Amino acid sequence: MALRITVDMFSGRSNPSREINDPDQIEELEERLARNPDACGEVGSGYSGLGFDGLRVDFTEGSGTTGLPVSFELAGGGAKDSIASAELAHVLVETIPRDLSEGRGIAVGDSRYAEAMLETTHEEIRRNMRKQSPGGAYASPGVQQEADVPEEMKEQLRALADRTPTCGVDSEPWAPYYWNDDTIRPLNNCYAYGVAYRSDTFAYPGRKHGYEIPDTMLGFQVAVGLYKDGLTMFGYPCQPPGNRRFLVALFTGVYPQTGVRDFHFYRYRVEGFWSHKHAGNSARFVDESGFVIRDPGVCDRGIYNESFGLFQSHDSVTIR
Template identity: 30%
Template sequence: MLRITADVFSGRPDPVADLTDEARARAALRELTRDRELFTVPAEAPTGGLGLRGFWLEAFDDELARDFGLGSRLYLPAGAQAPAGRTAEVAERLITLAPWRAAPEEGFAGQTPPVEESFRDFLLGQLAGGGQVSAADRAEPAGGTAAEQPEITCQIEFGAFNPGFWNDDANVRAHNNCYNYASNWRTNTFAQPGRGCGHMYSRITCEEMTRASLCDGMHHRFDCFPDTAKPRYLTALVVIPGGGDFHWYRKQKEGFWGHKPGSTPARNVDNSGHVIYDPEKADRGPYTIFCGYFYGCDSQRRRIR
């Protein structure tokens, strides 16, 4: 079997497409590996960003891997990080080879919502746009933001930016996502809002993601936690229109915001490489809907799964 994984999401596990018929898998690999120079080994995979980053190719038996020189797996950079040449053509072929589905999650089978039928079109759109989103799209009005109440002041804490905690160990980097980062809690489960409280989100909208996050113990901004809930972090939630994925940010002691796009390294810059001082105005790639600000707390982060 040949598995293709789209390196594209931040909150949800990346979707997969499986070629289970060996003849089809071999035919696809013969076509794809004619352009071997387009692929990289895992250690050279891009450091990420929000939106389409690339595709993993992984064989599930050693004979298939040996015959096509796959090693453990190969990576095709795509979107804004792709080199010039035939990369887009090869990536488009990968997108259309097999149906996409939610990746299996160890210990949480069946809990992640299915991949939408429009996911293939979303990938093709990201590919055509080089992974970029126009300024007009980024200016989409916020959805689901709680009414601001500036007369209320809540005491919160700001942790120092420490990306090495998330990035230096490959296992930690691969199995913790933006929700882990926003909660400042490593679970190695690619934590999902609402899973810890037993009522995970059923679709990805501001309203449903907010419900699931509040169920885990988050609060809307200006709904203060007591001192006994320390540490209390300021976070922000965004989603992709149409229910594709979600993404979280956390404000740091230095005044900027940090985040961790999926299994890629934690950082404090947006898709344009600018330090994030305002997540509402940052280049968030396809995550154009701003859902609002929230507080996390110690009991909430200990609950996430």
């Protein structure tokens, strides 16, 4: 029997995950969970937006305790007992080893990456509790202001709205069924969805062509990966005619309490709105406040408050 814990906190980069195989540790955790069945929320029943969505727990070889589901969420907003759910989430987070590494500039055994991830997770669990507490209304730190969007991008977005874009743009009608299929959705992130390229790898810009985005994940560092994969900045130059000249908007963001960073993409649709996909969640065309995204520069983007412009994909683009 094995138990996997995944912290659902990123859209672009891989979520921290740890598998527990020690029988004694699994038994202890099962007993805690069995004593608090109302702490377990159904997967996808709570928060599903940008940023921290809770901890996902999977018994990868089946549950050994009667009454526990094979998969469930903690501290994600869907549990009947939110306090017990948060308490158990804190306990499970502490089982994640401090030598966790993504393998990009942080050596195995170096605790900097893990400590930042775990500190962020603990703080986000507490933040979710504040949102659910009576009188604890919490304003999202990511509600956007138009001032952070470059003037050139504003002009390009206005031209799109007027149907006079700088370059030819291919699009397709809103039909999310393909990307929301259970065999595709969990394996493809915001980047794969943005360029409409099924990779089943949680794709990173540039990885297909030997480039690794530094953990600092500043906009220009993510953009280098886009160029490596064959995208161009919109209008510099225009992509040649094709069938997949999809237009995407790149944003980066940071968890303010720890400085942990991530990236996120939005894709332009033929109907005139934008859609996006948070990590392994479903594709959608609304922002974090529930409004249709007419302009990604001024919508509610959660933690992704840094704009880096518009990019155009093409038939020749390949990603991994």
